[in-house]
Amino acid sequence: MKKVVVLALALTVTPFAIEAQNTAQVNATATILANVVATPLTNLEFGQLQPGTGTTVSTGAAAPGGQTLGEFQIVHNSNVTVSTTVPANLVGPGGNIAVTFLCAYASASQGPTDIGDVACDALPTRVVLLPGVDETSFVQVAGSISGADTNVQAGAYSTSMTFTVTAVN
């Protein structure tokens, strides 16, 4: 008799203890595009050289007469990376003139650099102070030519560098 009563109680309790329910989730997603505008400002000009003489154009200030510091401007509202392939030579009528390049970031055009000079293919990530708010950065491109490399045929020697600016978060 006792066993029967226990069974009956169990049956009455069970239906109220179980409730059908379930849950699931999906995501809402969006990507805010970064604003990045790069504008070339000045070419790096070493100026006119006598054969056998070298020269250097430095970062951090406007170059002296006859020379110009290379520079481009970046308006960006996110962190950016700047990459390039660095050429080894200027090319002209007498062949190649070896050249070395150095780059730096600045907050003002032709102004003092925010970091020390680095190889142009090793610029660090440029960090914005306030993500989402446009800031202006400058990349200065400097370089030097050794006197030993300028005993070449007269003429114009040049090369080009293509910089890629990429927004990163």
Added chain:
Amino acid sequence: MSAHRVLVLIAALCALLSVPQPSTGQIAIFPAQDLVFGPLQRGVPEFVATTDAARRAQFDVIARGSLIATFVLPTEMVSLANGSVLPIAILANDGLAGRSNSLVVFDPTQPLTFRGHPSKPFSLYLGGTADPGASQSPGSYSATITLFVIQAGA
């Protein structure tokens, strides 16, 4: 009380309780698709309609009986990179529900009662509006939309 009466009592209780009762697991919810706003320009709101098959959120529910769906809707998406937020609104007209050829607009901010079917999925679609600010931080944003479904009866 005689043994016969006890048996009759038990039989009566069993009969009373033999009406099919739901149990956990009888409601299947399939999170079929995220609500995808995609790439946005800062300062430019973006609306995803419930009829936008590629971008609307979708849940499919397979269950028996009368069901009640309730959503927990986000009001902002959060940057995965720096924790900044992007407002999102899923409002009264941003729900669409039903089976393939019979869909009706519903208010996802309120509970929705519908009938389940054991083999025909009942779909719940959500649209919404993302409203990035003029200085919205670039990057990826995400929020979670949660659907609860309970059985209201047979």
